Amino acid sequence: MxxxxxxxxxxxxxxxxxxxxxxxxxxxxxxxxxxxxxxxxxxxxxxxxxxxxxxxxxxxxxxxxxxxxxxxxxxxxxxxxxxxxxxxxxxxxxxxxxxxxxxxxxxxxxxxxxxxxxxxxxxxxxxxxxxxxxxxxxxxxxxxxxxxxxxxxxxxxxxxxxxxxxxxxxxxxxxxxxxxxxxxxIGTDVLIPIAMKHLADRQNNLNNYNVNATDTIGKTTKTWTFTVSRDVTDAQFVVVTSNHGANSGGEEYNRRWHYIYYDGDLVLSYRPGRKSCEPFRQYNTQANGIYGRGKRSDWVWQSFSNWCPGDVIDNRIISLGAVSAGTHTIRISVPDAQFVGQQGDIPVSIFFQGLTEGSLPTGITPLRADGTPVPSKPEVDMKVSGSHITLTSTHKIYDVSVYDVNGKRLHSQEGTQPIDISSLPHGVYLVNAEMDNGFVEVHKILK
The missing domain is CATH 2.60.120.1570 (Peptide-N-glycosidase F, N-terminal domain)
Structure with a gap:
């Protein structure tokens, strides 16, 4: 019709x-x-x-x-x-x-x-x-x-x-x-389905306890290999993930940093979850423990919710630019995930899309968690002085974490007090700053 x-x-x-x-x-x-x-x-x-x-x-x-x-x-x-x-x-x-x-x-x-x-x-x-x-x-x-x-x-x-x-x-x-x-x-589409969501414990999901769901038992990391049949002038990944596990301490109730690597290089880091689930309260007409009896603060929502009942799960678009024909890899790592009692998992869907000529659509305005456009320039200013990092922003920064390139968290704090990195060896590090507007900025430093 x-x-x-x-x-x-x-x-x-x-x-x-x-x-x-x-x-x-x-x-x-x-x-x-x-x-x-x-x-x-x-x-x-x-x-x-x-x-x-x-x-x-x-x-x-x-x-x-x-x-x-x-x-x-x-x-x-x-x-x-x-x-x-x-x-x-x-x-x-x-x-x-x-x-x-x-x-x-x-x-x-x-x-x-x-x-x-x-x-x-x-x-x-x-x-x-x-x-x-x-x-x-x-x-x-x-x-x-x-x-x-x-x-x-x-x-x-x-x-x-x-x-x-x-x-x-x-x-x-x-x-x-x-x-x-x-x-x-313009051009021909080069489309490669890489992973498709399945029910729990199936081969394309991600966790740390099932041999088909991880590269190494005990680590929440999985690599997919795919082959691009011809050179493309513009390409992207479309990735969908959501964290599940409603047991005590389950992954559903813990926001974890996710890291996506393309051919070994970090191309995206994110921590799922909205600024607030209150916009979806109206649809939750059955009493439940997620929404409770009354309105929750943004801080409370951000302390436990990976997604909101009544909301979409984000399609995450990773722009790759030109890609050469050949074999490539994409890896997802969630280093802090626990999967208490070997329960829960992260259903993953991924596909690669490229064009032999021209560019993929750019008409979509990326949105952050509160529905406003992602800014075209950074909102967090980072300065490195000696062994200290200082962050400032016009928005309130409520969480800062430092990670190595393998996704291991080395430091975490609330607020913007200077970060002492004197104990870290020389190398490349990622500094994630999460603001009260729901947006996360990632800065790279070389020590």
Missing amino acids: AAEDNDTVKFKLFDAVTFYDGYLYSKNPDSLVNDGVLRHSTSLYAVPLNDSILNNIGDSVWLKVYVQACCDNYDRIGNINLAFVPKGSTTYIADSVSRIELGRFITPFMDKNKKPDTVPYAYRVDYLSQILRDDSIRSKYDLWMEFELFGVPYAANQEITGCAGRSDVFKGTLILETSKPARPL
Whole structure:
């Protein structure tokens, strides 16, 4: 179904489809429904993108997701994926084809009998335009959009009025919106799916205790190797990670620094989490321990939350510039992660995208945690005098950490008192300064 105005066209790919108890898997009550939706399981659905959709893709692309409460009143993980299916196939096995994750989200704690009973999520993914319009991809594959949302009804069966004996957990709607018209494509897309999120303890997740989820047992570090078939003039990684583990001391409740390396060089460091989860409180209509009884301060939210029930998980874009053909690596390290009791993990999705000519879209304005644009120049001034580092900023700096190039934390403090590095050996170090506006700046020093 398409709807147009003067500037955009919208395609409703999924229209209030019902997801069921994820543990029923293949026993989907709607398996015989003839609505054009391929139901891989009770938690993973797919629809093909036909030519009437693909031929209308413009330069800007948005994915808009709406999740309505049924009989799951807990926070769950969901995501939107793109699957590359052999040309002419009318069905496929999800784990047997290449797939990339386009957007991840966390559902709120919802009581279906209270309003609002629907939560919206949105992603701007302009880089998807090049993929959906590329003839070299479309001549080889049919493109299918997937909606994945795993839920269970067992608590709601007991706690939510009208949910006794029911297995439906959520309803999901997905709208693909795009600008028009599109400019001509320049170059061919070189797309490499590297890692795809799986359920806990599967091969592409990250933790420190599963042989398939780490390079070395006891360390939260994993390396992926991939091959670029030809030189590209511009390239990027798209990375999605979220920390899970709700046990006492679990990773869900501890913000950890994440480090991403490309061919051995650090290209991104970040600590997940919003400045505050209060904007999403309205969607959490079921009482829960995350939001509590009343408003929490920014400091409290920043002390424990990696993500907010009712919010998206960030798509992290890492610009690489020109990349030569050959074998390359990407490594993610979370050196402080504990995984108490060998519980929890970090589901990881990564893909590489490059162009043989021209540049990837730059029209996306990066946003920081409070929704304001990332500044074009540093907001933290760092001065090194002898063996001391001093940081100043127009914003309040509430956390400063010093790391070596392997991601080991050597120093951590609150506030901006001078940092004594006299005990550190000569070498390169990273100084992370986290401010009260939700933005983190990373400065490199050579001692």
